[in-house]
Structures are given as C-alpha cells and as structure tokens.
Amino acid sequence: MAESLMKIYETMPATAQKELYDFALFLLSRNENKKSAVQKTSHFGGLKDKISYIAPDFDEPIEDFAEYM
Structure with missing residues (x-):
C-alpha cells in the first residue's frame, strides 16, 4: 500500500503534494x-x-436558611 501511495504522490503536482x-x-x-x-x-x-x-x-442546619425552611 505504501508503494502505491508513493506512486500516486509522485504523479501529483507540487501544490497537491x-x-x-x-x-x-x-x-x-x-x-x-x-x-x-x-x-x-x-x-x-x-x-x-x-x-x-x-x-x-457539618450536618447541622444553617441558621441563615432558617426563614426558608
């Protein structure tokens, strides 16, 4: 496969290469x-x-949120 790719590559113009x-x-x-x-x-x-x-x-209720509970 590498050989066939190189053959195709060599036939292409420089910009395409x-x-x-x-x-x-x-x-x-x-x-x-x-x-x-x-x-x-x-x-x-x-x-x-x-x-x-x-x-x-850590598990205790937060006093600041007391009004929302």
Whole structure:
C-alpha cells in the first residue's frame, strides 16, 4: 500500500503534494488529540482519602436558611 501511495504522490503536482502532506499531518494530530481526550471516569469512593477535614457541625442546619425552611 505504501508503494502505491508513493506512486500516486509522485504523479501529483507540487501544490497537491503539499496539500496531501498537510492533510496527513492534520490526520495525525487529530488522532493524537483523541488519545489525550480520554477522561477518567469517576467512581464511588474516589475522594475517600482526599478530604482531610470536615467541621463537626457539618450536618447541622444553617441558621441563615432558617426563614426558608
């Protein structure tokens, strides 16, 4: 396949060769972007060891919201 591509490439005018080269670079960069776009998914308990302090009254009602309750 590489040989047939090179034959086609060599028969093209210089401007078309430049376009083909630029397009190949675009395809390579797009492929690299897809690889880096993979995100980690969250999972239950993922922050278990990340929270170091929670106030003792964390679950208590907030006084400022008393009029809305």
